[in-house]
Amino acid sequence: MKLTVIGCGYLGATHAACMAELGHDVVGIDVDAYKIERLQAGEVPFFEPGLSDILRRNIDAGRLRFTTDHLAAADHASVHFLGVGTPQEPRGHRADLSHVYAAVDALVPTLRGAHLIIGKSTVPVGTCAELAQRISLLSHSGADVELSWSPEFLREGFAVEDTLEPDRLVLGIGSLDPDGLNTAAQDPGAGSSAGEVVREIYREILETGVPLIETDWATAELVKASANAFLATKISFINAISELCEIAGADINTLADAIGHDPRIGRRFLNAGLGFGGGCLPKDIRALTARADDMGAPRAVGFLREVDAINMRRRGAAVELVFEALGGEVLGRNIAVLGAAFKPESDDVRDSPALTVASRLALEGASVTVFDPKAMDNSRRVYPSLDYASSARDACDRADVVVIATEWAEFVHMTPEELEGVVRARRIVDGRRCLDPQMWRDAGWDYRALGGPAPTRPAPRNNPSEQVSGFAPGASVR
Template identity: 55%
Template sequence: MLISVVGCGYLGAVHAACMAELGHEVVGLDVLPAQVEALSAGQAPFFEPGLPEILSSAGASGRLRFTTDPTAVAGARVHFVCVGTPQRSGEMAADLTYVDAAVESLLPHLAPGDLVVGKSTVPVGTAERLARRVHEVQPEAELVWNPEFLREGKAVQDTLHPDRIVYGVADGPAGERAVTVLDEVYASAIAEGSPRLVGDLATAQLVKVAANSFLATKISFINAMAELCEASGADVTFLADAIGLDERIGRSFLNAGLGFGGGCLPKDIRAFMARAGELGVDQALSFLREVDAINMRRRVRMVDLAREELGGSIQGRRIAVLGSSFKPDSDDVRDSPALSVAAQMSLQGASVVVTDPQAIENSRRKWPDLVFAEDVDDALTGAELVLVLTEWQQYVSLDPTHVAGLVRDKRVLDGRNCLDAAAWRAAGFSYRALGRR
């Protein structure tokens, strides 16, 4: 099948490469020449494990190509819309400029029977509006919604072997035909047993934002418990282990720490609240305001803990920050709690040195005044306080005895509750973590 992918950022690049890996012929369309040039050369413009290999193999096979020419999508049977939906400047709502532009770019090239497949995360009601626009231009084309569920750092795995596939289609024969075509696109995953759910457009749009809001709520819940644990002398990690054994709750996403960030959860829950307000049901999601507030408080609390550990002031004190990406196995620093904490301490007069295995260049572009170290030992040397803010495996597995030989003072703050507290204390470190004694 010939497939087009409009928008070759994080979602689109991964989706295009994986569709080619599954045997489809894919053309990726993007407005940025530098992005197209890099992808055409088999180079991922961002860090994602496994993606460079798939880009190279799919490109060598002749099944994958990238272009800035909108006419290249003509002849494709399925057109995936994979552009971003960032938060509007100064507002909570999603900016749909790129989605609208992507669909408009497709309209002159749609043929009868073509499918326009939205994968971007959009406010409910967007797909219905876009479907009307598609039908105005090509009445025999169909717009459906097929939300993405990618986890950064595991996006290739999640695309090739999804834990669920959701279709939002219209009622009647047109919807049935769309399902048949999408089943052909995802034949490999369906054959492997990935659950496939078919629903209406509205529900399909809600699935992703509802899932992200639930995960954000779970993270903020355990971080609220961390605040209570700190006040009462309890241990939030033990608490999470205990309640996580309840099969109704589960242990995943109950890791207390700095909270969530990145390009999805923060902006998605805010856009969800904004859309609920537009629909007149803002009270239904009012709890998400507290979810967001709890999440942001974690960053302030980490700076406060650093100040406490250093006797009441961080002014002029050398602090090593391990990790600046919002999560491990990613170079994404969008709304990164780690980078936010590092920047706040620097603005308050601390001598901060930041290191990260993949995200230094992105971090430097965002906060050029911060000091960065490529090597973790360079960041640690002479530090009066060490903060572990992104749980990269190389930081989790650090030998505290080795670290002790580099730092000036043996103090560590575990912002992700990922270190072996006993081992660090045995090496002579003062160890503290959010929600633990």
């Protein structure tokens, strides 16, 4: 099939490449000329394992190209995926839908004949109904434009796998009656071709048994927000319990193992530590809270405010743990922070707990040096005042304390011997509870873990895909 993907950031570029990998003829469209130039040259402008190979293979095969020409969408295809960003508003918690509106405003007037828009972006409930009215006003008299919504569930670091081997596909279908009211809740598929088109697009995937859940607009919009909210709640829950463990002297690792054996709870994402960050989970739970307020139901998801507060509190707790390790004073001390991305297998530093901790320590007068395997360039752009090293060993040079802030494999498997003769003092703060505490203590290190004592071993780490996002998260959820 011929498809377009409008918006070629993390979501859009990944989706475009993966749709071409399924054999479709795809054009990616974005207003950012530099981004499009890099993608057309086969270069991924962000770190995502496996994506560069798929991108180059499909460009070379002629199934994928990128352009800034918004008129190319109408010329190329009748099915258009919408994958633009929906960041948090600068002065509030609501989702900023300006990119979504701009994409629709640019696309719809150019369309003639029958077209299907499939939204992928994370949007507040009610957005589809608003967009449908907008599309109705913008549509040419010779156009029949249908809107559907199919939210993404990508985990950064596993986005290719999640696109080509998803655990489910969700499709929201709707329509407006003459009064502008959504009639989809009664019969979401009535008069719609979206289900048939989506089944053809994902035929190869659906044949493996992946479920396609067809529903109305509002449910599809709420599915992604609810998934991320649930995941964020689970993470903040175990971190709240870890605060009690710190006071009581209990072992949060064993506690998480014990409750995780209950199949109603499960062990996944019950790892105490610095909490979640990234561009999805934090802004999505805030957007859901703001939307509930707008709908007159602030108490329905009011608990998410505490989920957010617990998560942010862990960053302050990590800073306090560093102070404690250094006897209450960080001024003039050398601190190595290993990790800058919000999670491993990503170069995303949006709302990164690691960089929040590093910057707060620097503001307290410490000399902070950061190293991350993939996120150095992004970190420098966001926090140019911090010092950066070219390796973990260089970052730890004459360090008074080492802080593990992102659980990259090279930090998890690092041994005390690697830092022997490098650091000025044998102190380490495990912000992700990912190290073997006994190994470090046996080597003479002052080992401290966020979340209370770690008497013998770290919690058994889940697959790296379970380290949040946000998606993710939220989130599997991004």
